[in-house]
Amino acid sequence: MTCTIEHFVRESVALLEEDNTVQQAVELMADQNVGSLVVTRKGQVVGLFTERDLVKRVVGPGKQPGTLMLKDVATTTCLISVTHDTPCEEAIKKMRSNSCRRLLVYRGDRFMGLVSLPNLAFALTEKQSGRNTLANVFVGIVVAVVVSVIIMLILMLPDIFNIAQEATTN
Numbered sequence: 001m002t003c004t005i006e007h008f009v010r011e012s013v014a015l016l017e018e019d020n021t022v023q024q025a026v027e028l029m030a031d032q033n034v035g036s037l038v039v040t041r042k043g044q045v046v047g048l049f050t051e052r053d054l055v056k057r058v059v060g061p062g063k064q065p066g067t068l069m070l071k072d073v074a075t076t077t078c079l080i081s082v083t084h085d086t087p088c089e090e091a092i093k094k095m096r097s098n099s100c101r102r103l104l105v106y107r108g109d110r111f112m113g114l115v116s117l118p119n120l121a122f123a124l125t126e127k128q129s130g131r132n133t134l135a136n137v138f139v140g141i142v143v144a145v146v147v148s149v150i151i152m153l154i155l156m157l158p159d160i161f162n163i164a165q166e167a168t169t170n
Contacts, residue, residue: 080104102115
């Protein structure tokens with residue numbers, strides 16, 4: 001079964017209209033314990049605001065988050081999106097080629113949520129771990145069968161010698 005990102009989409013995403021202040025955005029992010037939020041205009045996704053945006057565009061330059069509008073510092077260009085049925089490996093390649101850690105996920109025109117690189121990495125690790133467990137169980141069974149056959153042959157060795165001796169004396 002192919003891994004698709006729809007199983008790893010964080011649907012309860014923090015959303016905030018672009019006309020809110022950066023201070024309001026940071027408070028919402030802190031309240032919801034998230035590192036990013038989706039910026040909207042009249043309910044439509046227009047950007048993404050991350051902790052990195054906060055550091056590079058607000059705190060670093062010494063701007064005031066209480067007066068600065070979210071639309072002035074959020075990432076609004078080159079937003080990277082995928083469809084809900086995108087394979088996990090393809091999503092990771094897209095993140096790598098675009099140097100991003102989050103993808104906007106859509107089902108048709110409807111925004112579903114975000115998927116992040118750590119979530120996908122964890123999912124693929126779990127998938128690989130499951131494969132390894134199955135392989136380990138199979139190898140364990142094969143080893144047990146081989147050891148059982150060897151033990152059985154060792155226990156039958158005296159009988160085999162007796163049969164061989166009788167065959168040579170006749």
